[in-house]
Amino acid sequence: MSLTIYDISEKAGVSIATVSRVLNGATNVRSSTKEKILKVIEEYGYAPNAFARGMGLHSLKTIGILCVDSSDIYLAKAVYYIEQDLQANGYESLLCCTGHQVDMKKHYLNLILSKKVDSIILVGSYFISNTEEDNDYIRQAAKKVPVMLLNASADYDNVYCTLCDDYSSTYDVTVKMLNSDTSDVIYIYNSESYSGLRKLGGFSEAVNGIGKNAADYAFKYNGDIYKTEDVTAFLTEIAKTHRFNSVIASEDALAIAALKYAAQKGLKVPEDFEVIGYNNSVLCSCSTPSLTSIDNKLEPMTHQLVNTLMGVLNGQEMPKKSLFNGSLVERETTSFEK
Amino acid sequence: MSLTIYDISEKAGVSIATVSRVLNGATNVRSSTKEKILKVIEEYGYAPNAFARGMGLHSLKTIGILCVDSSDIYLAKAVYYIEQDLQANGYESLLCCTGHQVDMKKHYLNLILSKKVDSIILVGSYFISNTEEDNDYIRQAAKKVPVMLLNASADYDNVYCTLCDDYSSTYDVTVKMLNSDTSDVIYIYNSESYSGLRKLGGFSEAVNGIGKNAADYAFKYNGDIYKTEDVTAFLTEIAKTHRFNSVIASEDALAIAALKYAAQKGLKVPEDFEVIGYNNSVLCSCSTPSLTSIDNKLEPMTHQLVNTLMGVLNGQEMPKKSLFNGSLVERETTSFEK
DNA sequence: ATACAAAATGTAAACGCTTACATTGACGAA
DNA sequence: TTCGTCAATGTAAGCGTTTACATTTTGTAT
Numbered sequence: 089m090s091l092t093i094y095d096i097s098e099k100a101g102v103s104i105a106t107v108s109r110v111l112n113g114a115t116n117v118r119s120s121t122k123e124k125i126l127k128v129i130e131e132y133g134y135a136p137n138a139f140a141r142g143m144g145l146h147s148l149k150t151i152g153i154l155c156v157d158s159s160d161i162y163l164a165k166a167v168y169y170i171e172q173d174l175q176a177n178g179y180e181s182l183l184c185c186t187g188h189q190v191d192m193k194k195h196y197l198n199l200i201l202s203k204k205v206d207s208i209i210l211v212g213s214y215f216i217s218n219t220e221e222d223n224d225y226i227r228q229a230a231k232k233v234p235v236m237l238l239n240a241s242a243d244y245d246n247v248y249c250t251l252c253d254d255y256s257s258t259y260d261v262t263v264k265m266l267n268s269d270t271s272d273v274i275y276i277y278n279s280e281s282y283s284g285l286r287k288l289g290g291f292s293e294a295v296n297g298i299g300k301n302a303a304d305y306a307f308k309y310n311g312d313i314y315k316t317e318d319v320t321a322f323l324t325e326i327a328k329t330h331r332f333n334s335v336i337a338s339e340d341a342l343a344i345a346a347l348k349y350a351a352q353k354g355l356k357v358p359e360d361f362e363v364i365g366y367n368n369s370v371l372c373s374c375s376t377p378s379l380t381s382i383d384n385k386l387e388p389m390t391h392q393l394v395n396t397l398m399g400v401l402n403g404q405e406m407p408k409k410s411l412f413n414g415s416l417v418e419r420e421t422t423s424f425e426k
Numbered sequence: 427m428s429l430t431i432y433d434i435s436e437k438a439g440v441s442i443a444t445v446s447r448v449l450n451g452a453t454n455v456r457s458s459t460k461e462k463i464l465k466v467i468e469e470y471g472y473a474p475n476a477f478a479r480g481m482g483l484h485s486l487k488t489i490g491i492l493c494v495d496s497s498d499i500y501l502a503k504a505v506y507y508i509e510q511d512l513q514a515n516g517y518e519s520l521l522c523c524t525g526h527q528v529d530m531k532k533h534y535l536n537l538i539l540s541k542k543v544d545s546i547i548l549v550g551s552y553f554i555s556n557t558e559e560d561n562d563y564i565r566q567a568a569k570k571v572p573v574m575l576l577n578a579s580a581d582y583d584n585v586y587c588t589l590c591d592d593y594s595s596t597y598d599v600t601v602k603m604l605n606s607d608t609s610d611v612i613y614i615y616n617s618e619s620y621s622g623l624r625k626l627g628g629f630s631e632a633v634n635g636i637g638k639n640a641a642d643y644a645f646k647y648n649g650d651i652y653k654t655e656d657v658t659a660f661l662t663e664i665a666k667t668h669r670f671n672s673v674i675a676s677e678d679a680l681a682i683a684a685l686k687y688a689a690q691k692g693l694k695v696p697e698d699f700e701v702i703g704y705n706n707s708v709l710c711s712c713s714t715p716s717l718t719s720i721d722n723k724l725e726p727m728t729h730q731l732v733n734t735l736m737g738v739l740n741g742q743e744m745p746k747k748s749l750f751n752g753s754l755v756e757r758e759t760t761s762f763e764k
Numbered sequence: 765a766t767a768c769a770a771a772a773t774g775t776a777a778a779c780g781c782t783t784a785c786a787t788t789g790a791c792g793a794a
Numbered sequence: 795t796t797c798g799t800c801a802a803t804g805t806a807a808g809c810g811t812t813t814a815c816a817t818t819t820t821g822t823a824t
Contacts, residue, residue, distance in 0.1 A: 137811070142480070
């Protein structure tokens, strides 16, 4: 078995308490003693047992991150930023990818709670707005540690939200679209995610605003958004019953597929067909023409989230909700600027 | 503070041992007792303390995963597959994103080792082939638990490798390129990653094979591969001194940038300019024209890796090295098939 | 040299579990 | 009824730390 603090104390000729103090950077240890212990540790390659530490300590300076799907470009980026920030603040992070099933989400939430994390950050769709019961597990968790929500909103005790005002962004861009030459605009979205619904709301308000029925222009795609062929087939299907010459997508990947669709139909982008994505992800500059997209300020949001968290952990009063505004990044698939 | 096993035993009127047995699914507990305890646990929302468990238990059925950068599409996908498989095998996973700095890699490696993981899986460039000393930390880790390498090769005790024969794939595709109409082919690559070097080797052999000096045709790009503009600028720079009409890239993102470059120069793809990427990632079908790429069998590789690991943990003799062959997935940026 | 305060170090309890071993209880055979 | 057996349950030690408190050492002023 590996060495314990006893082994080290014995070899260094001191007590375990002194070793522990050195390990934890206590100041009240004579420097000669410290050196001696450090040398032994170095020589024998001792590493403290995290579980034993966990038992003694109250805080392990560890934050649990739950992510629905780390293979999603956007979420992976979010997790990455958050981890960097946590590390910069001297916190470790524990990441679990839960998938979309509710029981798995609950399972991992409890799992990670049992590891004495100081807080939990939820990245992706965890907060299911429809049923109070489904969300109860989050409220339960919030009784133990502060819960941070990225891109979701909830008014619970000890739950802090950082999000982008998708509603407004989508509303604004829809209005812009409706006023442009290509005015037959549809909205395609995929998941039942909270942000997807907020975007739908903004789109709907804009469409309803000009006296049309938004429901006729919003289409939900159930499937893998990265399967381009499936999405283009989906659009082809829509085209059978609906006329449209521009697409607002809830995700960049969907928008990319819309571009493929346009190419298939021989439609010129942006002259005859306009497309707007969401997230301003790496995909945008990968497509030809490059994709206009709404930047939802992921990086600033993650900074804010971690900042808020650090404040909360230090006992400061922090905002329960931090709201950012998205901004349109125009590239080659729209022609607003002309 | 949260409840302990003592609280539960008290409320249920049994001893802590019995509660522990129920918690761990022991069979020798009367079912009426079991029910009673389970009910109390349910009612009071007890969750065992993972650290205390960790102290008692020898194996926590937990695997540590180290990933260089989870925001990289390819690596994120790899991690995702691995986590799914581990979960299916009843193992938990602990993921740490280390970044590229060597000290951070070492730091996290030790950190994760201290959490009593049963094994460590390294995803990305951890094995630095050049200096023995730099790799020593991996050998040290392998003394404690089996170390699994994805896409890297090392002949150390207790280290198991699963990789794709990038060398051959790149060699084959280069030969194919050299024989086609567009024969002025260059290779662009970014990192000092192990697989990047293997690919370079394959490319070089093919080029040297026709009596040219490979070094004149391979170009290393140092920078963010997702910054399309930077990469196109890099290509423009190359074009000043070198004539080329086809590009083999070590990563899809670089290939995508090469497509942008071609578009800028008004070159027709694939007629006047051919491009091949690597990894067959989601980017391939996102670009227009869609990108020909080498599929390096990520999913089968991850399955194999986890299989091997499970075998090793069960004490079976397993292959030290599992080698897959990449395959060319032709899309619209090449014209081999015509 | 002596006394005392402060700094350094040591001792031992606590953290919440698992599990070997001890004890109790139930049931069937004699 | 009485014993033996085996299943169910309980007791207590141990896992490797941290840390409050106790003790020793050091340094300083007298």
